[in-house]
Ligand code: C2E
Ligand code: CA
């Protein structure tokens with residue numbers, strides 16, 4: 328919308344420039360006229376031409392008054408009219424009196440031209456008409472008795488013809504200037520419309536105009552009992568194209584896709600009337616297709632298949648073939664939704680289902696998705712409530728040193744007592760918190776409370792170990808996060824070496840500057856960093872050296888598979904341990920549930936361990952009891 332504002336400002340500026348130009352013109356011409364009239368008037372009086380002299384001086388005085396009014400009110404139209412009146416009156420006086428030595432008539436030409444140029448077109452036409460009629464009457468009718476001088480017939484005819492020609496030229500110039508202005512203004516207005524309703528990159532309708540279209544269409548479909556299908560398309564791997572080839576290449580790809588999308592929904596299908604309005608770009612790499620008047624929901628799948636086929640063998644842009652695909656969600660009116668917002672929302676949810684399942688496919692909105700959606704909404708509501716009503720709490724999971732079985736650290740885990748979240752653990756509510764942005768508040772709440780707990784543990788219960796705090800991966804893209812952690816550390820006067828921050832390995836985005844910066848900033852605070860769920864992500868092992876990590880937390884699925892038949896799984900713990908040794912990192916095994924697992928880990932040199940075999944996550948009182956034993 329900032330574009331629109333720029334254009335409107337542009338339009339206003341143009342009007343202002345035009346106003347200033349006319350203002351200056353009126354001002355300068357009046358000043359010149361006043362000086363000229365005073366001089367000529369005085370000469371005439373001195374010369375004995377009292378009538379002419381008086382007329383000229385009175386005109387000059389009116390001119391002065393006009394200048395004053397213009398300055399005070401800035402009303403240009405009035406100033407131009409008064410000035411025109413003066414000039415008209417002056418011309419008539421010059422014709423009637425003949426001016427000095429009968430040269431007055433010559434002065435009428437420039438005066439006429441000026442008169443036309445200070446006006447807009449139509450007032451100028453008026454003055455042009457008035458002047459010519461008045462001069463014809465004066466020169467060719469009995470009114471000529473008013474003349475104080477005499478003109479030959481040839482002189483009068485030449486005068487009238489020249490005046491007509493001159494005035495016509497001036498009017499034509501005025502007209503074309505005005506038209507040029509109008510065209511420019513119209514172009515500006517078109518731009519505003521285009522930018523407000525259409526996406527600048529692809530030229531497709533934008534989210535706003537799409538919603539308006541959809542509202543209209545649904546209202547009509549409701550009356551005519553029609554079905555409308557909506558495809559929600561999201562490109563897969565588009566981000567990689569942007570990252571790898573730059574945003575311009577990304578833009579070109581989006582443009583190309585939008586063109587081909589238009590072609591894909593156009594073909595022979597009689598039941599679809601393809602029009603520009605049935606396509607829209609909602610955001611980044613998200614597009615929608617409207618299928619008005621389909622017979623049954625399955626008709627939409629034919630179009631979805633055609634769209635997916637566009638990506639067969641990748642999408643080529645500027646000679647580079649990009650391996651991108653699409654995930655498509657389909658919802659149908661009135662089967663899946665009755666309002667525009669709901670219809671879009673449900674197609675979006677179906678699209679996520681497609682993305683989560685196998686990508687490059689389409690999915691219809693189903694009851695199952697509806698249930699998931701409802702649950703997510705409920706979780707979101709519960710989370711907001713929990714934040715405002717203090718319904719979060721922490722449980723504490725002791726971490727043991729494998730060599731001597733002492734508690735060396737405590738991991739805090741989040742719980743939520745909100746009634747909406749009954750039976751729902753962090754595994755389910757954290758992703759919702761991440762998707763909705765609530766996570767930022769939650770993470771800070773957890774850190775704040777974990778540090779408070781640590782202080783009590785150290786002061787009252789002589790705890791010497793670390794407190795381990797989980798933070799969401801989204802914080803790695805939040806450049807303000809380290810300074811917030813720093814503030815909390817200072818506020819609670821906690822020394823950073825007693826704090827370990829756990830981030831899941833999958834949150835690490837290779838080559839992402841912000842991500843690396845955040846990690847470095849956290850490291851500089853002096854807290855230690857653990858890569859949680861290690862082994863489940865795709866960290867190239869050689870990259871480990873670039874992360875300022877202190878500890879690898881072996882994912883519990885690998886501990887679980889320690890004695891599995893599948894060698895690739897059972898060996899994973901060993902592989903991670905050797906790796907950790909190589910990079911001088913501490914290793915924590917999580918999810919230790921049996922004595923056999925514990926013995927294996929101890930014998931193979933694992934540093935620390937946690938799991939149900941050693942201790943469940945404990946409420947505060949139980950933790951304190953355990954520590955004092
Ligand atoms: P995580 O960081 O990997 O936490 C360990 C999870 O495994 C905990 O589940 C814990 O109860 C469970 N666990 C530990 N030992 C065993 C075991 O021996 N057997 C089994 N079956 N499970 C074990 P929880 O508390 O449900 O947490 C799940 C995930 O939620 C955590 O995984 C973490 O990613 C996230 N989470 C938990 N608390 C927080 C928090 O305060 N902030 C953030 N951002 N995420 C949190
Ligand atoms: Ca953890």
Ligand code: CA
Pocket residue numbers: 859860880882883917
């Ligand atoms: Ca973990």
